Amino acid sequence: MPDFEMRNICKSFPGVKALDNANFNADRGDIVALLGENGAGKSTLIKVLCGEHKPDSGEIFFEGKKLEIHSTRDAIQQKICAVYQELSLVPELTIAENMFLGFYEVDSLRRVNYQKLEKRTKELFKKYEADDLDPRMKVKELSLAQKQVLEILKALNRDGDIIVFDEATSALSDKNAKWLMNIIRRLAKEGKVIIFISHRLDEIRSLCSRVIVYRAGTDVADLKIEDADSDQLVSLMLGREIGGYYPQKENFVREEEVLVSLKNVSSGHTLKNVNLNLRAGEILGVGGLAGQGQSELFKCLFGLLPYNGEIMVKNKEIRMNHTATAMKQGIALIPEERGLQGAVLKQSVRENIVLASLDKICNGLFLSKAKEGEIVGRSMKALSIKAESPETLVGTLSGGNQQKVVLAKSLAMEPDIILMYDITRGVDVGTKKEMFNMTKQYAKEGKAILFYSTDSEELVNVCNSVVVMNNGMIAGRLDGEMSTRENIIRLSVGEEAVSKEENDEEN
Amino acid sequence: MKKIKERGFWKSPAKVSVILFIVVELITFMLQPNVLSMSWISLKAESAITLMFAAIGETFVLLIGGIDLSIAGIISISSSFAAVYMRDNIFSMILISLLTILIGTIIGMFNGFVIQKFKVQPFIVTFATWYIFGGIAYLVLPKDGGDVPQRFVKALTYRIGGTFSVALVIIIVCLLLWLWIKKTRIGISLFAVGNNAHAASLNGINVMRTTLFAYAASGMFAALCGLYRVAVTATGSPTAGESFFNQAISAAVIGGTLLTGGIGGQFGTIIGVLVFKAITDLLVFAGASSYWSTLFQGALLVIAVLFSTVTEILRERKGLTE
Numbered sequence: 001m002p003d004f005e006m007r008n009i010c011k012s013f014p015g016v017k018a019l020d021n022a023n024f025n026a027d028r029g030d031i032v033a034l035l036g037e038n039g040a041g042k043s044t045l046i047k048v049l050c051g052e053h054k055p056d057s058g059e060i061f062f063e064g065k066k067l068e069i070h071s072t073r074d075a076i077q078q079k080i081c082a083v084y085q086e087l088s089l090v091p092e093l094t095i096a097e098n099m100f101l102g103f104y105e106v107d108s109l110r111r112v113n114y115q116k117l118e119k120r121t122k123e124l125f126k127k128y129e130a131d132d133l134d135p136r137m138k139v140k141e142l143s144l145a146q147k148q149v150l151e152i153l154k155a156l157n158r159d160g161d162i163i164v165f166d167e168a169t170s171a172l173s174d175k176n177a178k179w180l181m182n183i184i185r186r187l188a189k190e191g192k193v194i195i196f197i198s199h200r201l202d203e204i205r206s207l208c209s210r211v212i213v214y215r216a217g218t219d220v221a222d223l224k225i226e227d228a229d230s231d232q233l234v235s236l237m238l239g240r241e242i243g244g245y246y247p248q249k250e251n252f253v254r255e256e257e258v259l260v261s262l263k264n265v266s267s268g269h270t271l272k273n274v275n276l277n278l279r280a281g282e283i284l285g286v287g288g289l290a291g292q293g294q295s296e297l298f299k300c301l302f303g304l305l306p307y308n309g310e311i312m313v314k315n316k317e318i319r320m321n322h323t324a325t326a327m328k329q330g331i332a333l334i335p336e337e338r339g340l341q342g343a344v345l346k347q348s349v350r351e352n353i354v355l356a357s358l359d360k361i362c363n364g365l366f367l368s369k370a371k372e373g374e375i376v377g378r379s380m381k382a383l384s385i386k387a388e389s390p391e392t393l394v395g396t397l398s399g400g401n402q403q404k405v406v407l408a409k410s411l412a413m414e415p416d417i418i419l420m421y422d423i424t425r426g427v428d429v430g431t432k433k434e435m436f437n438m439t440k441q442y443a444k445e446g447k448a449i450l451f452y453s454t455d456s457e458e459l460v461n462v463c464n465s466v467v468v469m470n471n472g473m474i475a476g477r478l479d480g481e482m483s484t485r486e487n488i489i490r491l492s493v494g495e496e497a498v499s500k501e502e503n504d505e506e507n
Numbered sequence: 508m509k510k511i512k513e514r515g516f517w518k519s520p521a522k523v524s525v526i527l528f529i530v531v532e533l534i535t536f537m538l539q540p541n542v543l544s545m546s547w548i549s550l551k552a553e554s555a556i557t558l559m560f561a562a563i564g565e566t567f568v569l570l571i572g573g574i575d576l577s578i579a580g581i582i583s584i585s586s587s588f589a590a591v592y593m594r595d596n597i598f599s600m601i602l603i604s605l606l607t608i609l610i611g612t613i614i615g616m617f618n619g620f621v622i623q624k625f626k627v628q629p630f631i632v633t634f635a636t637w638y639i640f641g642g643i644a645y646l647v648l649p650k651d652g653g654d655v656p657q658r659f660v661k662a663l664t665y666r667i668g669g670t671f672s673v674a675l676v677i678i679i680v681c682l683l684l685w686l687w688i689k690k691t692r693i694g695i696s697l698f699a700v701g702n703n704a705h706a707a708s709l710n711g712i713n714v715m716r717t718t719l720f721a722y723a724a725s726g727m728f729a730a731l732c733g734l735y736r737v738a739v740t741a742t743g744s745p746t747a748g749e750s751f752f753n754q755a756i757s758a759a760v761i762g763g764t765l766l767t768g769g770i771g772g773q774f775g776t777i778i779g780v781l782v783f784k785a786i787t788d789l790l791v792f793a794g795a796s797s798y799w800s801t802l803f804q805g806a807l808l809v810i811a812v813l814f815s816t817v818t819e820i821l822r823e824r825k826g827l828t829e
Binding site: 050052071072073075076077082084087088089090091092093097101102103104106109110111112114154 | 687690691692695696698699702703705706707708709710711712713769770
């Protein structure tokens with residue numbers, strides 16, 4: 001019998017059977033990957049384990065003992081902790097307060113001992129060799145990548161026996177991802193049970209010993225990592241064979257038609273003298289380590305950040321001081337952190353999709369239901385948004401489908417210039433594939449696409465060219481053959497890019 | 508160096524109210540140079556204490572992102588109840604006071620329970636309880652009056668050593684109590700739940716208990732407000748609470764507590780109440796009619812809210828371009 005086992009877990013929500021006799025097992029020291037499409041039941045399984053959802057039936061065992069988990073607190077006290085994809089940090093509290101949230105040590109007056117808290121936070125940073133941050137800083141002042149690191153440290157701080165990593169690497173830079181992988185290996189050596197959820201097969205391959213595949217609310221395969229090849233895993237997840245992961249690369253760039261041109265654009269210390277041309281039909285990748293000015297570049301282009309310098313759209317200088325200005329110029333932004341920036345979770349799919357293009361669907365003063373229905377129907381079909389009806393609340397959809405709604409919203413505006421900011425973060429392979437196909441389709445229609453991703457493989461396979469940012473500047477532009485993962489990394493760390501022949505010579 | 512400044516006063520949500528307070532008091536002292544004395548401060552504390560109780564209670568609920576309209580009903584019923592049933596002996600005075608506080612706390616807990624358990628909007632739940640208990644107050648005491656024992660009035664308006672009012676002591680105690688609570692588990696839970704309830708619950712914080720605590724505190728302080736009002740005015744009133752609800756929220760907001768929850772605190776609220784009262788006094792001194800004071804209180808609220816949002820926006824901009 002394995003050390004840790006979840007047996008015959010069932011969980012239904014109104015209208016959906018999220019888990020249907022689902023099983024999971026792992027031994028101490030194992031790193032087990034949990035793989036599946038969005039909506040396959042992974043998140044629900046984790047939520048059941050962590051006490052957020054009460055299962056309809058099923059049992060959880062650890063070392064032969066049945067676990068009774070009635071609340072999130074129960075789970076944490078029974079040494080089950082999780083690194084959540086959507087982050088479980090409280091922005092207004094300090095780093096130290098967040099690290100020990102819910103489990104503070106108190107003195108004889110029942111006051112939380114801040115000195116001890118801050119000291120132990122510092123020790124925690126040291127123990128796991130993380131960047132040293134001031135424990136008294138508020139979490140809202142940190143970048144997304146820093147928050148993700150904190151989320152990880154917070155879970156480690158709970159000293160769990162069973163640790164879940166839910167898409168924990170998705171917002172991390174390559175460096176931090178490596179850091180996390182080393183920690184995970186260390187934890188496994190200490191005899192912890194590790195459940196690792198990721199959409200990156202290469203990560204799973206380098207880290208995990210076993211992989212359990214979920215589909216439609218139940219486990220469909222349990223493989224040793226050596227026995228599982230990528231195509232097989234993908235088809236197990238989808239339940240059908242899929243062709244190449246990335247669409248065939250084609251060049252639709254219209255050389256003469258420059259849609260966006262940046263001249264010496266700077267913003268504070270984060271963006272320095274950026275010069276960039278984006279042409280019609282071009283998919284231009286933006287790469288580099290996390291936090292090198294990519295997000296600021298996108299914000300400037302969408303009127304979210306004050307800047308110096310010139311931004312030309314269709315050969316006209318435009319001062320982007322408001323998002324409405326950018327949208328008027330036909331620029332659409334598809335953001336990261338969909339819950340915060342892109343989707344109104346408490347509104348329906350229909351309302352979300354037409355949110356940004358209300359003027360397009362109005363007849364005079366009133367909304368045209370027919371036009372609205374047409375746009376919504378078309379978008380839902382084009383992106384295969386899985387929702388019961390257009391009236392379903394976006395908050396109840398799975399992550400991938402929420403992201404699709406955000407996409408649909410941006411595309412309903414029929415923009416000429418699409419800014420895609422890490423749109424595939426935390427999205428399953430099936431959805432990713434659809435997104436890449438769609439990106440290509442838009443390029444074919446002559447739209448200009450600026451595509452940022454933390455995954456250099458995506459950049460290489462999706463984009464015509466890639467610019468790499470380093471320390472707020474553009475470190476280099478990689479065209480055609482030069483656009484390789486190696487070169488992206490070289491430029492990110494301040495090296496020169498090398499062509500294929502040179503590279504071969506070096507070896 | 509810069510970090511220290513960022514962390515201190517300028518980052519505190521109470522800064523607007525503190526600045527306003529200093530400005531208003533300076534004007535007061537310029538107009539009435541010899542007014543400042545211990546007995547003057549005691550008097551001010553006495554006139555502020557009822558609103559302060561109401562605002563402190565409301566602040567607990569605002570911190571977790573809720574709102575409590577029922578304090579109006581609770582103040583009314585405690586005022587009527589105490590005025591009608593209190594007899595002129597020590598035992599009765601203590602018993603009725605405790606009972607009043609208990610009733611307020613229980614109504615508050617009921618609010619919190621319904622809101623959290625059935626996920627009903629706090630506005631609706633507390634709106635209903637306001638009307639229910641406001642109505643019961645009329646049944647207990649149909650019109651202003653009641654028989655308030657003189658000794659009760661004397662006890663709560665007593666001057667320790669001839670100048671130091673009981674109200675001032677209570678205010679100081681409330682402040683100390685807050686400085687303590689802020690550092691306890693439940694104190695931090697209030698902020699965590701108000702700021703991001705889902706994250707708080709993922710970390711094992713008991714959201715139900717935190718909500719119950721906030722609404723119970725609100726009910727308890729509302730009852731204290733009603734009780735003290737009986738002493739200060741030496742009469743009970745079934746409509747005592749009506750004027751308190753909007754003033755309590757205004758004072759809390761001027762003090763830097765956000766209606767969206769997670770930011771603020773009692774220090775700001777107490778200063779907010781003092782600003783509120785000081786401006787009214789200033790207008791009375793200037794001979795303006797009481798209608799003007801309502802107008803000024805409204806304007807003050809707008810200014811305070813604008814000031815805090817503008818500084819927040821500026822800070823964010825600065826953070827982005829740095």
